[in-house]
Amino acid sequence: MPKQVMDRSASDNEYLHRDFHGALSSALIYLEERFGPDAVRDYLARFARRFYAPLRHELQQRGLPAMAEHLRRVYEREGAEISIDLSNDEMIVRIEACPAVTHMRQHEYEVSPLWYETVRTVHQAVCEGSPFTFELVNYDLETGASTGRFSHHRSASGEEEEELR
Amino acid sequence: MISCTEFIPAYSELFCYLEERGGRDEVLRFWEHLSDHFLDNLRELVTQHGLRGCWMYWERTLNEEAADFTMELDEAAGEFTIRMRHCPSKGMLLELQQAGRIEPYHDYCGHCDVLYRRVLEPMGYDFAADLTECERARCSIVVRDSRER
Numbered sequence: 001m002p003k004q005v006m007d008r009s010a011s012d013n014e015y016l017h018r019d020f021h022g023a024l025s026s027a028l029i030y031l032e033e034r035f036g037p038d039a040v041r042d043y044l045a046r047f048a049r050r051f052y053a054p055l056r057h058e059l060q061q062r063g064l065p066a067m068a069e070h071l072r073r074v075y076e077r078e079g080a081e082i083s084i085d086l087s088n089d090e091m092i093v094r095i096e097a098c099p100a101v102t103h104m105r106q107h108e109y110e111v112s113p114l115w116y117e118t119v120r121t122v123h124q125a126v127c128e129g130s131p132f133t134f135e136l137v138n139y140d141l142e143t144g145a146s147t148g149r150f151s152h153h154r155s156a157s158g159e160e161e162e163e164l165r
Numbered sequence: 166m167i168s169c170t171e172f173i174p175a176y177s178e179l180f181c182y183l184e185e186r187g188g189r190d191e192v193l194r195f196w197e198h199l200s201d202h203f204l205d206n207l208r209e210l211v212t213q214h215g216l217r218g219c220w221m222y223w224e225r226t227l228n229e230e231a232a233d234f235t236m237e238l239d240e241a242a243g244e245f246t247i248r249m250r251h252c253p254s255k256g257m258l259l260e261l262q263q264a265g266r267i268e269p270y271h272d273y274c275g276h277c278d279v280l281y282r283r284v285l286e287p288m289g290y291d292f293a294a295d296l297t298e299c300e301r302a303r304c305s306i307v308v309r310d311s312r313e314r
Binding site (some may be wrong): 005007011015018019020022027037046098099122 | 167169171174175182195198199220224226230233236237239261266278
């Protein structure tokens with residue numbers, strides 16, 4: 001039987017290995033079972049604060065358009081439908097179906113019950129230290145479809161001030 | 166969602182997190198868990214196709230990860246090898262470290278040795294990983310069918 005050889009350089013392929021979603025899900029399940037749900041949030045927040053430091057800086061400097069560009073890049077690269085309604089003080093993000101969840105369901109990877117924390121906790125951590133907050137308005141556990149809202153602190157406090165006058 | 170293109174730094178941070186919580190043993194425990202619960206596809210391919218299953222498994226993963234590598238399958242000799250000229254995962258971590266964004270887990274590459282050895286050795290294969298150049302994002306693995314000797 002002849003020897004088989006495959007030789008590849010990095011430029012021969014696009015970097016997109018979707019099975020990594022399954023590995024992360026497996027890790028979150030492990031963390032939750034071993035240390036509890038707060039460990040999952042703690043780990044994700046810590047990762048987000050460090051890894052997304054440049055995005056956090058951009059969010060502070062340029063505001064919500066920086067977050068919108070990041071989300072479009074991430075979701076569109078994985079083939080997801082994303083809609084973003086952006087105003088000065090608020091941004092509503094709707095995801096038709098989470099591409100990670102879609103991939104995991106198709107390939108029979110177990111989806112962590114806390115997978116939504118990769119949205120909620122991660123976005124909240126990215127917002128820390130900025131004038132913005134993030135709220136996960138709804139999330140479908142089966143498909144990962146979600147609606148999230150980024151809003152400026154002053155939206156809420158401004159309304160309160162209006163009411164106080 | 167954390168993009169699958171951002172998984173590697175998340176993975177490395179997880180190893181750091183686990184080590185802080187429970188020391189090196191906690192990291193090893195997780196790697197063993199992942200090997201037992203996440204690598205069923207490799208296990209099934211090798212069960213069905215023997216050494217060729219290794220080729221089938223890494224053909225897909227290394228191409229999707231855009232690795233720079235040479236892979237050889239010599240079924241007559243009972244040997245499968247990967248020579249990684251540039252590992253995209255370790256390469257990414259080194260770049261992020263240089264940019265000051267994260268400090269990679271000190272034994273990041275060790276997970277490959279633990280995960281794959283734990284699948285292949287019980288199936289009758291010798292697994293050898295040379296990680297001596299992993300700080301340059303280079304490594305090699307050799308899988309030999311121990312029944313061939």
